[in-house]
Each structure stands twice: as C-alpha cells, then as structure tokens.
Amino acid sequence: MSRRLRLAVLAVGAAGLAVLLVAACFQLPGFGGDSHPYGDRAVHASLTRATANVIASVNFDQRAFDTLGEESILFAAVLGTVVLLRQTRDERQVEPDPARVAPPVRRYALILLPVTLLVGLYVVAHGQLSPGGGFQGGVVAATALHLLYIAVDYRALERIRPVGLYEVGDAAGEAAYLVVGVAGLLAGSAFLTNILPYGTFNTLASGGTVPLLNAAIGMEVASAVIVLLARFLDQAVEIEEENGK
Secondary structure, eight states: OOHHHHHHHHHHHHHHHHHHHHHHHHTSOOTTOSOOHHHHHHHHHHHHTTOSOHHHHIIIIITHHHHHHHHHHHHHHHHHHHHHTSOOTTEEEOOOOOOOOOHHHHHHHHHHHHHHHHHHHHHHHTTTTSSOOHHHHHHHHHHHHTHHHHHSOHHHHHHTOOHHHHHHHHHHHHHHHHHHHHHHHHTTSOTTOOOSOOOSTTSTTOSTTHHHHHHHHHHHHHHHHHHHHHHHHTTOEEEOOTTOO
16 A cells, blocks of 8 residues: 555545544533533443442443453553563673662651552452542552562562562453453343442442452553563663673
C-alpha cells in the first residue's frame, strides 16, 4: 500500500469519526440542565445489581470490556519494558553501594510500610463499596513495598521482591479477568456479563462479578507496578566494551 493510499484511508476514517462525533454532540443534554440520562441510568444499574460504588459498577459491570482494554494496556507496557530493559551480553549487574539513611527517615518509612500495605489491600477489597478499587489500591500496595528501599537500601528491597513471582502475578491478574469474562459465555450469556448472585447491598460479597474483577485488577496493577519499578531500578549496570575500555 502506497503512502498516498494510506493517507486516503486515514482521511476517510477520520472524516467518518468526525461525522459520528458531531452527530452525537447534537444528542447530548443541555449543559447545566437537570437531565443527566447517563448518570441516572448508571446509578440505577448500580443499585439494581447491589453495587454501592457506582464507579466500580461502571468499570467492572456496565463497561467491563473497556476496563479489560485499560488493563491490557498496562500489561503490554510491562511486557515491553521487560523485553527492552533485559540484561544484554555486554552488561553485568553490579552491587549498589550501601545507602546511608537518616534515622528519622528510616523509622517513619518502616512504620508506614505495613500501614500503607494494609491501606492498599483495604482499598482493593472494598472497591465495590467505597471510592477506590483495584487500580488505586494496587498502586498503593506496590508503593508500600518500595518504602523499604527508602528506609534501608536496594538490597533489602530485593529480598522481599522476587521479580519473577510478581511477573507471574501480573499475568495471573490479566488471565483471571479473562476467565471471569469467559464464564459469562459458558453460562449462555455475553462476555463479561455479571452472572453471579448480586448478594446483599453494601457488603463485601455484593455486586456479583464486580468484586472478582476488581480483585483481578488489583493483583495485575500491583504486580505490574512492582515489575516496572524493578526493571527501571535494575538499570544501575556497568557496560564493558570488548577492547577493555
């Protein structure tokens, strides 16, 4: 395909998208008015399926397929980082020098580490009930482990952060999301349909498949952030040329 033909295809696609966006804008409710059809329907669907957090209902029920795409973007970013930052033949890993940490910094970082980890897990577990969820809680949980890097040194972080295990956790979180989606197909419904009992409103077991998808996201995000930071921190390497320079 020539460059001119590719540009022509792009122009046709962009023109079609522009027409659809303009047509959609004419159907939007008036700015500042009392009519909010999307919000009203989202809240109604959330309450119908016993999900107290409307945002979680939107992310993991009403538009769960879109969330799968967002999760896959992060998964692909981690995969690309692992491939691009892998150790090459002309690199060797060197031991970092011991860090000197001020006692107040060490003390407060060690105190905050378990607290931050607990907060992250709490945010993930209560994603269908209160603000937060797998994305936010996963980042908090991953950050908690790296407080050990601030409090002690990089070698201490390495001892509690087996990167291979978290790479498996990243893939497992992505796979778990897909498995829940396939379960909808096996039940005779659509992909990622909420097929489980909705439970009692405002309890941990409410929302059907929402808490399962939220937990899968939490595992994937926490593992992905840990792997990403590990690959970037591991770039303290020394490159030796063949001539010995």
